[in-house]
Amino acid sequence: MPIPPDAFFLDPAAGLPLQVQLRRQIIAAVTAGRFRAGEKLPSTRALARHLGVARVTVAQAFAELVSTDYLASRDRSGHYISDSIERRLEAGPPAPDTPRFDWDSQLEGRFARAQRRDRERDWRGFAYPFVYGQADPALVDHAAWRDCAMRALGRREFDSLTGDLYDADDPELVDHIARHILPRRGISAGRDEIVLTMGAQNALWLVAQVLLRPGTSCAIEDPSYPGQREILRASRARILPVPVDARGLPPDAIPPGVAAVFTTASHQCPTNSTMPLPRRKELLARAQDQGFAVVEDDYEFEMSFAGAPSPALKAIDRAGAVIYIGSFSKSVFPGVRLGYLVADPRFIAEARALRGMMLRHPPGHMQRTLAHFLSLGHYDAQANRMRNAYARRRAVMLAAIAHHGLTLASPQASGGSSLWLATPDGVDSAELAARLRPRGVLIEPGAAFYADPVQGRGFFRLAYSSITAERIPQGIAWIAQALGEIAAAGPHLPLIRP
Amino acid sequence: MPIPPDAFFLDPAAGLPLQVQLRRQIIAAVTAGRFRAGEKLPSTRALARHLGVARVTVAQAFAELVSTDYLASRDRSGHYISDSIERRLEAGPPAPDTPRFDWDSQLEGRFARAQRRDRERDWRGFAYPFVYGQADPALVDHAAWRDCAMRALGRREFDSLTGDLYDADDPELVDHIARHILPRRGISAGRDEIVLTMGAQNALWLVAQVLLRPGTSCAIEDPSYPGQREILRASRARILPVPVDARGLPPDAIPPGVAAVFTTASHQCPTNSTMPLPRRKELLARAQDQGFAVVEDDYEFEMSFAGAPSPALKAIDRAGAVIYIGSFSKSVFPGVRLGYLVADPRFIAEARALRGMMLRHPPGHMQRTLAHFLSLGHYDAQANRMRNAYARRRAVMLAAIAHHGLTLASPQASGGSSLWLATPDGVDSAELAARLRPRGVLIEPGAAFYADPVQGRGFFRLAYSSITAERIPQGIAWIAQALGEIAAAGPHLPLIRP
Numbered sequence: 001m002p003i004p005p006d007a008f009f010l011d012p013a014a015g016l017p018l019q020v021q022l023r024r025q026i027i028a029a030v031t032a033g034r035f036r037a038g039e040k041l042p043s044t045r046a047l048a049r050h051l052g053v054a055r056v057t058v059a060q061a062f063a064e065l066v067s068t069d070y071l072a073s074r075d076r077s078g079h080y081i082s083d084s085i086e087r088r089l090e091a092g093p094p095a096p097d098t099p100r101f102d103w104d105s106q107l108e109g110r111f112a113r114a115q116r117r118d119r120e121r122d123w124r125g126f127a128y129p130f131v132y133g134q135a136d137p138a139l140v141d142h143a144a145w146r147d148c149a150m151r152a153l154g155r156r157e158f159d160s161l162t163g164d165l166y167d168a169d170d171p172e173l174v175d176h177i178a179r180h181i182l183p184r185r186g187i188s189a190g191r192d193e194i195v196l197t198m199g200a201q202n203a204l205w206l207v208a209q210v211l212l213r214p215g216t217s218c219a220i221e222d223p224s225y226p227g228q229r230e231i232l233r234a235s236r237a238r239i240l241p242v243p244v245d246a247r248g249l250p251p252d253a254i255p256p257g258v259a260a261v262f263t264t265a266s267h268q269c270p271t272n273s274t275m276p277l278p279r280r281k282e283l284l285a286r287a288q289d290q291g292f293a294v295v296e297d298d299y300e301f302e303m304s305f306a307g308a309p310s311p312a313l314k315a316i317d318r319a320g321a322v323i324y325i326g327s328f329s330k331s332v333f334p335g336v337r338l339g340y341l342v343a344d345p346r347f348i349a350e351a352r353a354l355r356g357m358m359l360r361h362p363p364g365h366m367q368r369t370l371a372h373f374l375s376l377g378h379y380d381a382q383a384n385r386m387r388n389a390y391a392r393r394r395a396v397m398l399a400a401i402a403h404h405g406l407t408l409a410s411p412q413a414s415g416g417s418s419l420w421l422a423t424p425d426g427v428d429s430a431e432l433a434a435r436l437r438p439r440g441v442l443i444e445p446g447a448a449f450y451a452d453p454v455q456g457r458g459f460f461r462l463a464y465s466s467i468t469a470e471r472i473p474q475g476i477a478w479i480a481q482a483l484g485e486i487a488a489a490g491p492h493l494p495l496i497r498p
Numbered sequence: 499m500p501i502p503p504d505a506f507f508l509d510p511a512a513g514l515p516l517q518v519q520l521r522r523q524i525i526a527a528v529t530a531g532r533f534r535a536g537e538k539l540p541s542t543r544a545l546a547r548h549l550g551v552a553r554v555t556v557a558q559a560f561a562e563l564v565s566t567d568y569l570a571s572r573d574r575s576g577h578y579i580s581d582s583i584e585r586r587l588e589a590g591p592p593a594p595d596t597p598r599f600d601w602d603s604q605l606e607g608r609f610a611r612a613q614r615r616d617r618e619r620d621w622r623g624f625a626y627p628f629v630y631g632q633a634d635p636a637l638v639d640h641a642a643w644r645d646c647a648m649r650a651l652g653r654r655e656f657d658s659l660t661g662d663l664y665d666a667d668d669p670e671l672v673d674h675i676a677r678h679i680l681p682r683r684g685i686s687a688g689r690d691e692i693v694l695t696m697g698a699q700n701a702l703w704l705v706a707q708v709l710l711r712p713g714t715s716c717a718i719e720d721p722s723y724p725g726q727r728e729i730l731r732a733s734r735a736r737i738l739p740v741p742v743d744a745r746g747l748p749p750d751a752i753p754p755g756v757a758a759v760f761t762t763a764s765h766q767c768p769t770n771s772t773m774p775l776p777r778r779k780e781l782l783a784r785a786q787d788q789g790f791a792v793v794e795d796d797y798e799f800e801m802s803f804a805g806a807p808s809p810a811l812k813a814i815d816r817a818g819a820v821i822y823i824g825s826f827s828k829s830v831f832p833g834v835r836l837g838y839l840v841a842d843p844r845f846i847a848e849a850r851a852l853r854g855m856m857l858r859h860p861p862g863h864m865q866r867t868l869a870h871f872l873s874l875g876h877y878d879a880q881a882n883r884m885r886n887a888y889a890r891r892r893a894v895m896l897a898a899i900a901h902h903g904l905t906l907a908s909p910q911a912s913g914g915s916s917l918w919l920a921t922p923d924g925v926d927s928a929e930l931a932a933r934l935r936p937r938g939v940l941i942e943p944g945a946a947f948y949a950d951p952v953q954g955r956g957f958f959r960l961a962y963s964s965i966t967a968e969r970i971p972q973g974i975a976w977i978a979q980a981l982g983e984i985a986a987a988g989p990h991l992p993l994i995r996p
Contacts, residue, residue, distance in 0.1 A: 001873075004878065007681045007682050029686070101786065101819035106789075107845065111708065112848050121666060140656075140660055149651055149863075162635075163831075164633075165619075165833070180505075198857035201856070227855070287599070291599075335663070337861045344601050347601060350605055353610040354732070357703060358696075358703045359696035359697065359699060363834065
């Protein structure tokens with residue numbers, strides 16, 4: 001790619017001849033690696049015009065740089081960055097001698113410190129990726145998405161593609177959610193009760209920022225989604241973990257004085273338990289009595305292939321205390337970065353204003369493409385295909401788990417895309433994960449899910465959303481073998497098990 | 499569209515016959531407007547299978563609803579929501595009798611309160627839209643974008659489209675920014691010094707959250723971009739406005755003790771003044787002496803058609819105190835929702851972690867499409883086309899302004915996409931705007947740009963990014979006529995002019 005004239009500028013106040021300035025600028029760009037060997041410079045005529053200097057000034061600077069071997073001149077075709085330059089640069093640029101701004105004292109580092117580091121970005125390179133929440137090329141209807149994206153790129157959709165929507169959402173997408181998706185969860189909501197988000201992660205962030213402030217308390221399930229804990233920590237609220245049991249969050253264990261309770265009632269993350277209806281009613285009654293809001297993350301409802309459909313908490317929320325979070329990350333694909341909040345119009349107005357301030361709106365093109373994907377029936381077809389594939393994969397996985405004598409840690413009633421397992425006594429799932437990596441097996445150790453990571457060491461999550469049914473038995477066999485090796489290596493300290 | 503079986507569920511604990519529950523659910527959905535006249539219900543067989551009940555239960559419920567005229571039965575083709583239902587619903591649903599959750603006491607309303615309400619969402623319906631920051635179909639290369647989007651939808655790009663990238667960015671896009679865009683501003687940056695954002699708005703939000711906390715102080719230009727003030731208010735930092743002059747922000751007026759200074763040095767928003775090099779050097783020297791970070795919003799550098807190119811503050815920042823913000827909203831289109839931060843690696847690590855928590859990442863598809871748009875040269879071509887069109891429009895506008903005797907409020911040296919005007923003494927630009935709306939003319943009153951809105955009443959912004967050159971003279975004529983009418987209506991209180 002040729003280097004454009006725009007890459008150059010002169011400083012009339014620099015007190016240096018223009019020709020020298022230009023030379024220094026080219027040398028600095030070459031030594032910093034911005035200009036690379038073989039790249040073509042602008043013509044002397046174009047560069048002189050751009051800089052507002054005489055052409056001879058540019059020509060002199062170029063000639064000088066050719067003589068010092070920074071540039072090479074090829075007859076009639078112009079000037080290029082010299083090929084021999086890379087060798088001379090191996091020593092690297094000299095250390096800067098100016099004082100540096102003291103960033104360490106300016107930054108608390110609280111965001112980077114809270115970051116989760118146990119996920120493998122290059123999971124596609126593993127033969128047995130039991131990773132959660134990624135897209136499977138075999139299940140996503142790429143051709144249908146492409147077709148919908150083409151429609152959303154049409155002439156008539158220019159405004160939704162290019163415009164600044166301020167704080168508005170795509171009306172077709174919101175309408176489809178209100179009329180076709182929420183009713184499946186028993187939820188009836190008007191337009192002023194819905195706001196689009198950049199996935200469930202962004203929805204949780206908005207909720208935390210609107211509801212909580214430093215000093216307020218909130219209750220969360222323990223174990224729970226690690227990203228949720230990061231978000232709540234960043235709000236500086238007090239986080240009170242409530243241990244879940246086989247029926248999810250026990251309402252009578254919620255401490256007094258909390259402003260909000262975060263729950264994954266229909267499909268507890270990561271244990272996959274389902275909260276029965278009496279407990280749901282009790283939770284809502286307590287919300288009314290104690291004055292706390294209930295944040296319901298219904299992140300995976302489309303994947304409930306194993307149990308009978310049960311209504312969302314929001315569906316039986318007559319007082320309007322529930323803030324409902326939905327996401328298209330699991331049923332479409334995570335890269336779509338779209339989800340939604342459903343709540344009282346006053347709450348939605350706040351969340352919408354905050355979203356506008358943070359990022360304006362999710363890209364209109366993604367919204368419109370998803371609206372087409374939904375209204376043309378691709379979403380239903382894809383969710384169906386996923387449910388069927390997941391049911392098959394889970395059956396294969398449960399058989400392999402039984403065959404190898406591994407232990408399920410909780411009832412697995414409603415389906416979903418993962419299982420929650422316990423290690424044999426004394427085995428740390430982080431050690432298991434480390435031992436499995438070289439064999440191409442990726443599992444999720446339990447520590448990240450717990451308020452006290454030690455409590456999670458005896459657990460791990462195995463997702464089947466990105467591994468084929470054919471690969472599952474061998475992957476489980478590797479896990480069983482690694483557990484056997486760890487046991488053979490000697491006794492372990494018993495782990496605390498909640 | 500047929501109503502799917504998923505829209506229905508039963509509650510075994512409800513203490514009501516299943517047939518009655520099903521009927522109530524259909525009636526509730528119809529009265530709430532979720533099911534609409536003419537929509538087809540699932541077959542009795544499909545619905546019975548879905549709910550796990552006998553088919554006769556569903557058939558009985560349907561028969562009952564046909565007799566009460568909620569449903570209509572068409573021979574052999576099934577059941578439909580009755581056409582006569584809409585007439586019966588005119589009275590609306592009854593008022594709920596349950597106590598409601600007390601949202602008013604839970605919400606501070608601080609985000610919605612801070613929201614800007616002076617922008618017209620339907621600006622496309624106006625004949626003379628002097629609106630800022632929107633895309634012009636005549637200048638955006640829609641066909642090229644479409645072509646790039648098609649590439650980004652190809653089979654080989656499945657992962658960048660669908661995957662959860664955790665906190666990573668598209669490497670091709672970052673590489674292009676580092677090698678081809680930043681050098682034009684004199685900036686040299688490595689990959690660990692760049693993070694992508696959802697436009698400049700999101701970049702400012704990230705910066706404010708990382709740098710500021712309740713109680714810390716920051717200095718901003720006055721007037722300045724209204725969205726920036728909203729963001730800083732939300733961080734609960736102390737905001738100290740510093741009046742700008744014809745050369746932008748005066749460094750010696752920055753109050754002591756600030757943690758950060760926000761500036762639009764190259765192209766002050768909204769006055770369009772350019773900070774000269776000596777002042778830039780003084781600002782950076784003070785940053786080093788007083789220990790504040792400098793946040794440089796270089797939001798429109800591609801549109802500098804009128805002046806010679808000058809380096810960014812970041813280009814001469816040897817201490818590493820500058821956080822640089824770039825955006826593709828102006829040079830590509832605002833709906834792309836992509837921008838970037840360039841700063842010290844420690845700062846970028848914090849901003850990246852925070853972005854991951856807030857929203858993970860901008861959609862991979864938008865990132866990859868933009869990477870193609872840049873690397874295929876469409877960005878350069880489009881920015882060029884915009885610069886040429888803006889130069890022409892501005893010339894037409896300046897001629898019309900001179901012809902009608904309107905007043906420019908500041909020197910307009912470097913180009914851009916708008917002019918900053920002053921009203922004749924005593925005229926409030928909000929009144930002017932209100933008078934112009936019925937004539938199809940949209941202008942931006944100055945109040946929103948000032949820390950003290952009263953100070954902005956004597957100013958207004960006229961952008962030429964979304965109005966054709968042909969329309970400009972008549973639009974300016976309307977403005978002059980409206981000012982004449984206001985003057986004729988009588989004397990006005992003199993406005994404070996900074």
